[in-house]
Amino acid sequence: MSEIRIESVNKSFGDKLAVNDANLTIHEQEFLVLVGPSGCGKTTLLRAIAGLGMADSGRITIGGRDVTYLPPRQRNISMVFQSYAIFPHMTVRDNIGFGLKMNGEDSKEIDRRVNDAAELLHIEELLDRRPAAMSGGQRQRVAVARALAMQAEVLLMDEPLSNLDALLRLEMRAELKKLLAEVNATTVYVTHDQIEALSMGDRVAVMKDGIIQQVADPTTVYDRPANRFVGSFIGNPPMNFVDGVLDRSSGGPVAVKVGEVTLSPDAEVDSAVRDINGDRVVVGIRAENMEALAEAKDGAFAVDVSVVEPLGSQNLLTMDVAGHRMKISTHPSFPVEAGQRLWIRFPGDKIRWVDPNTEAMIYE
Amino acid sequence: MPYLLIAPALIYLAMFFAYPMFQGLMLAIFDDDAALVLVDEPSLDGQEVERLTQGTRLNILGRQGNLLTDDSEGTELLTEQWFLVVGESAGGAEVSGWAPEARVRIRDEAADGTPLGGTIRPRLGAGSDEATPLLAEPNETSETVAELEQRAPVTIEEIAVLEVWFQVQASEDSSKVAGWAPSRFVEVFDDEETGRVDEGSVGEFTTGFITKMFNDSFFSDAWQTTLLLMLLILPLQFVLAMLMALVIDARLKLGSGFLYIFTLPMGMSDLAVGILFFSIFTGNGLLNSVLEAIGILDGPKTFLSADTIPWIIFAIVLAELWRATSIVMVIIVSGLQAIPRETLEAAELFGAGYWQRVRHIMLPLLLPSIQVALILRTILAFQVFAVVIALSGGDIVTVLANETYRQYFEFRNNNVASAYALFILLLSMASAFFYLRAVRAQTEVANT
Numbered sequence: 057m058s059e060i061r062i063e064s065v066n067k068s069f070g071d072k073l074a075v076n077d078a079n080l081t082i083h084e085q086e087f088l089v090l091v092g093p094s095g096c097g098k099t100t101l102l103r104a105i106a107g108l109g110m111a112d113s114g115r116i117t118i119g120g121r122d123v124t125y126l127p128p129r130q131r132n133i134s135m136v137f138q139s140y141a142i143f144p145h146m147t148v149r150d151n152i153g154f155g156l157k158m159n160g161e162d163s164k165e166i167d168r169r170v171n172d173a174a175e176l177l178h179i180e181e182l183l184d185r186r187p188a189a190m191s192g193g194q195r196q197r198v199a200v201a202r203a204l205a206m207q208a209e210v211l212l213m214d215e216p217l218s219n220l221d222a223l224l225r226l227e228m229r230a231e232l233k234k235l236l237a238e239v240n241a242t243t244v245y246v247t248h249d250q251i252e253a254l255s256m257g258d259r260v261a262v263m264k265d266g267i268i269q270q271v272a273d274p275t276t277v278y279d280r281p282a283n284r285f286v287g288s289f290i291g292n293p294p295m296n297f298v299d300g301v302l303d304r305s306s307g308g309p310v311a312v313k314v315g316e317v318t319l320s321p322d323a324e325v326d327s328a329v330r331d332i333n334g335d336r337v338v339v340g341i342r343a344e345n346m347e348a349l350a351e352a353k354d355g356a357f358a359v360d361v362s363v364v365e366p367l368g369s370q371n372l373l374t375m376d377v378a379g380h381r382m383k384i385s386t387h388p389s390f391p392v393e394a395g396q397r398l399w400i401r402f403p404g405d406k407i408r409w410v411d412p413n414t415e416a417m418i419y420e
Numbered sequence: 421m422p423y424l425l426i427a428p429a430l431i432y433l434a435m436f437f438a439y440p441m442f443q444g445l446m447l448a449i450f451d452d453d454a455a456l457v458l459v460d461e462p463s464l465d466g467q468e469v470e471r472l473t474q475g476t477r478l479n480i481l482g483r484q485g486n487l488l489t490d491d492s493e494g495t496e497l498l499t500e501q502w503f504l505v506v507g508e509s510a511g512g513a514e515v516s517g518w519a520p521e522a523r524v525r526i527r528d529e530a531a532d533g534t535p536l537g538g539t540i541r542p543r544l545g546a547g548s549d550e551a552t553p554l555l556a557e558p559n560e561t562s563e564t565v566a567e568l569e570q571r572a573p574v575t576i577e578e579i580a581v582l583e584v585w586f587q588v589q590a591s592e593d594s595s596k597v598a599g600w601a602p603s604r605f606v607e608v609f610d611d612e613e614t615g616r617v618d619e620g621s622v623g624e625f626t627t628g629f630i631t632k633m634f635n636d637s638f639f640s641d642a643w644q645t646t647l648l649l650m651l652l653i654l655p656l657q658f659v660l661a662m663l664m665a666l667v668i669d670a671r672l673k674l675g676s677g678f679l680y681i682f683t684l685p686m687g688m689s690d691l692a693v694g695i696l697f698f699s700i701f702t703g704n705g706l707l708n709s710v711l712e713a714i715g716i717l718d719g720p721k722t723f724l725s726a727d728t729i730p731w732i733i734f735a736i737v738l739a740e741l742w743r744a745t746s747i748v749m750v751i752i753v754s755g756l757q758a759i760p761r762e763t764l765e766a767a768e769l770f771g772a773g774y775w776q777r778v779r780h781i782m783l784p785l786l787l788p789s790i791q792v793a794l795i796l797r798t799i800l801a802f803q804v805f806a807v808v809i810a811l812s813g814g815d816i817v818t819v820l821a822n823e824t825y826r827q828y829f830e831f832r833n834n835n836v837a838s839a840y841a842l843f844i845l846l847l848s849m850a851s852a853f854f855y856l857r858a859v860r861a862q863t864e865v866a867n868t
Contacts, residue, residue, distance in 0.1 A: 108765050129771040141766035145784040154780075155770030206770065 058119045058132075058209030058242045059084045060105060065114030067100050074100040076266035078114070087236055087243045088271075089257030093289065094248055097266035099214055102246045106212050107131050118210055129158070134206035138215040140199040142187045148174075149183045152202045173205035176235060193224050200232070204239060211241040217252065229255060250290045254278060262286050280408075284415040287340050287408065293372065295340050296382040297410065302335045312337055315378030317357055322404050324420035329409050332418075338410035340417070343372070343385040345406035348392070349399040356399035364394050373398075447838035448629055453620035456606075458599025462486050462585035469599040470590075476617045478588040478606065481598055484560060485520070485582030496618050497583065498603035502558035503535065504578035507568050510551075515566035516577065517554025524574065535576050542570040558582060588615070633827075633839040642823045645808075648733070649819070650801040653740050657797065658790070660741065661748035666778065668749070669756045683746045690743060694810025697739040698724070701731070701811070726816045733817065739807045744800065748793045755789025756782065791859040798855070799848040820844050 060082040067075040074097045082088045090098040103109040105116060107128035116124045123131045134155065143151050150157075152173055156166045174180045177197040187195055196216065203211055216232070217225045233256050236243055247253055253260045254274040261271040262285075270282035281287035287295035300312040300319065310330045312319045319339065321329045329337060349356055363374035370385040373392060377400070384400060386392060409418040455473055459466025462484045472478075485500040501521040509515045519540075528537040540552045551567040558580040568574065586606050589598035591614065607618040633639060664682050668675060685693065700706045701723040711717040723731040759782065767781045805821035808814065814822050820840060827837035 106769060108769065128765075128769040129773075133769070135766070135769050137762045137766055139760060139762045141760065141762035143763065143767070143781060154767070154772075158767075158771035158776060202770070 059117075060210060060242060060244070061115075061117045062101070062105070063115040063117075065101070065104060065111045065116060067097075067104055067109065067112050073266050075104065075111070078266075078268055080261060080268060080271060082242055082244060085240050085242055087233075087245065087256065087258045089253040089260045090244060090246045090263060091248065091250055091253035091260055091290075092263035096263040098246045098248075098263045100266075101263070102212055102214055102244060105210075105244060106133060106135055131210070132208050133210040133212055134203040134208040135212040136199050136203045136214065136216045138218060140195045140219070142195050142198055142202075144187055147184055147186055148179065148190075148198050151187070151198055152183075152205045154202065155206045169205045169207070170201075173201040176204060176238075177201040192220055193228070196220060196228065200235070204235075207239075209241060211236070211239070211243045213243065213245045215247055216245075218247070218249070232256070251292065254290065260290075262289060264289070280419060281340075281417060283417055284338065284340065284410050287410075287417070291342060293343050293383040293385075295342050295408070296377075296380070296384075297338050297340050298378050298380040298382065299412075300337050300339050302329070302332065302337050304330060304335075312339065314339055315357060317355055317378075319355075319402060319407065320404070321407070321409055325409060325418050328418045328420070332411050333413050336412050338412050339402070340408035340410055341402050341406055343383045344370070345403065346384045347401040347403060348373070348384060348386045348390060349401060350391075352399050353401065356401040359398055359400060361392055361394055361396050361398055364392055375400075444838055444841060447835055448842040449625055449627070449839075450623055451620075451626045451628065451835070452623045454624035454626060455620040455622055456601055456617045457621050458588065458597075458601050460599060462587070462600040466600060470597050471622075472590055472596065472617050474617050474620050476593075477591045478586075478615045478617065479591045480586050480588055480606075480608065480613055480615055482587035484585050484587075484600075485558075486585045486602070487558065488581045488583040496604055496607050498608075500582045500584055502580045502582055503574075503576045504558075504580070505540075505554065505568075505574035505576055507540070507572045507574035509566055509572075510569050515554060515568070517556065517565045518558045518562075518580070519552060519554055519568075520560075523552050524576070535579070537573065537575040540568045540570050540572045540574060586615075629835040629839045630842075632836050633823075633843065636823065636827075636836070638818055638823050638826070642818045642820045645733075645817055646802060646804065646819045646821075649736060649740070649804055649808075650798065652733070652737050653744075653801060654794075654797060656737070657741055657745045657748055658793070660745050661752055661793070664745070664749040665752035665756055668753050682749055685743050686746045686750075688743065689806070691806040691810060693739050693743040694807040697735050697742075697807070698810050701735045724811060729817060732812050735811050736804075736807055736817070739811065740804065743807065744797065748797060751789050751793040751796075752786060755786045758789075759785050787859055791855055794855050794859075795852045798851040802844050802847050802851075 060080075062078050062080040062082075065075055065078045066073065076097070078097075078101055080088075090101060092098045100109060104111045105118075107123065107126060107130075110125055114124070115122060118131060118133070143154065146154065149170055152170045153166045156169060161169075170183070171180070174183055177200055179194065179197045179201060182190065182194060182198070187198065190198070196219070200216065203213075217228055220228060229252060245256060253262075254277070257274060259271060259273050260277045262269045262277060262282075264285050270277055270286050272280075272282075277286065277290055281290060281295065284297065288297070298314055300314040303311040303313055303318075309320050309323070309326050312321065312329070320326075347356075352358065357377050359375040359377055361373050361375050365372040365374070366388065369388070371388055371390070371392060373384045373386060375382055375384065375398070392398065410416070411418060453474060455471045456476075457468050458470040458472065460469045461467075463486065485502070488499060502518050503521065503524050504516065505519050505524060506514065506516040523541055524535075524538050525541050526535040526538040529535055543550060543552075550570055552570065553564040554566045554568060556562045556565050559582075584603040585600050586603060586608075587598055587600050588606060590596035601621070605617060605619055605621055606615050608615040664678075668679055668682070672678070688696075698705075702708075703720045703722060707723065708717065708720040712720070722728060724735065763785075764777060764781060767777045772780060803821050804819055805825070808817055808819050808822060811817075814826070818826075820843065824837050824840040824844070827833045827840060
């Protein structure tokens, strides 16, 4: 039993509220990624779970046991630190076995589990070396092996890949995901890298300004972001937003005027859009969800391409739509060059409607 | 160009390090005036015929004036003045030549006492030649150029100062040959026929001063006390400093207050601390007052006397702990703050309690800091001085630095004082070397 429940947790540093009324349940053996820009409170929340910085108020339970104010070693957790926090004066073997030794395991058991963990991370040949002469990637593996050797039910990871170079990070990402699927621990993984979040997590919790914005599986977070912030933070390029004006005059379905073009919400969200306070609405759409056309067509924006960025698998076009800068991705076979006039269309089912008063997105 | 840039450093090294060190070392192992060189004729150009050590008894066989070539005065320097005089000879001709001061009575002096003129002295005693010879040069062996009658008036044209040289022979060792030596090196006894070598004219390397130091009656006391104090103070000091550093590092509410209290003694001179503790342990001092007030003592107890040496040692240990622990603490605190916070958090998370973190993480990572503090404190422990003087007066309990001082100021023996200083230096270097070797293995590990 290792479900983690976070109930109404607050934590502030001086005047700054780092975690604001966080409620989150991390299911047993789930891999949950906490993602957000720096200073959003994700590390603070992780440290509250770890017991390295106690919550000011609220309750944290692990496997039904209230651990809110317990010291870390009584929580049955283990952790990988951002700086790895390898003990520089110990051999890799002693590093990995440190927690077991502190727990008073007998030396045979320590040996066995150290070797198992080292094998999982492919660092058997490093066991008798000291960390001084090791590369960042090797230290990273030692840190993970040390955490795994504990065989704790809860594994916490604080930006474990952020100190690696780009190529190694990509490699480690896949390896770590595979490894964590095997060890069956309830994992909370903190990162500021939205790609890491989407690619690794069973579920993703997006945080901003100490508030959890959305908790959902990666596809949902990407495709149906809860609000404007999630849409713009998750995904590269970020979701495009453009202002529209509501026209409720027709009596029939509500019409939204964006520049010269009139869009109409799908039937499922029509009434919700109509109920928006005021006559403004924000239209959100992802770069890859727009249709680029070489000829004028009904309901399409006429735009001038200002920048073309060929990325190999796609071309990224920058342009102004109704006074807003937007990015559109097109297939490399679609011929386009800078300065060229194009027509783009927003498919109705891909448009996300944002209430400008609350910044929340409107779904059926 | 880079070599030009390090020139100031080299000059600094030479002037303020190498030169004084060399001079100090030489004082301890080189005897400036170990031997007197005797030469075959009364001249600086003479050939060496014999070397006599300082203090050798001499028979004085002859004496002669010799132009003083060196202004530096020896303690026994004997001089003689010769005048270049001009006068009228018996034949009425004007003559000039050199005469010793004994032959001229000064009758006319300049305001500053410089002789300007006089008369030739009459010779006493029957049968002596009444004429005084004038010589070509201010030297008894030079030829006579003229003669003057007694009482002939003369003017003095020039003055030469001669140093008396003695022809001497070692009186107690007949194998030594006779030779000449300047008067400044020879002490003449009252009989004017015997004397001794007062100081040598040449230096020699010697182990004499070092031997003298080891045979000094205070040496073994000083050495043993210094070592005892070190063995008592250092372990206590490091345990205390570590605890103090942990208190500071814990960042308690009043943490900075602790820092001020702990480091306050660093601002006091060691002599002041010694006097402070003297005032605590003295007859009507704080300790006696308190012990009397709470009824443990009936009357004042004498803590600092020759009969209570353990108490003196205790007071010194206490004073040194109070005075010098904070410097160790400061070094350890800076070492503690260099340990990454995540490293300690990781230890905590992986199950280490506070003392386990101290034992398994902090202490090993502090080794380089502890090494620095150990070297510093050991060297300072060999130099302990003012506190000991203040609490014991320097006679009841003595230490190596006190013996250096005693030799220099009380016995006026720079050489043995230097030997003591050299001994302290060698002890310091040996201990620093020992610590560097002993902690090196761990240091390499911690430098990651």
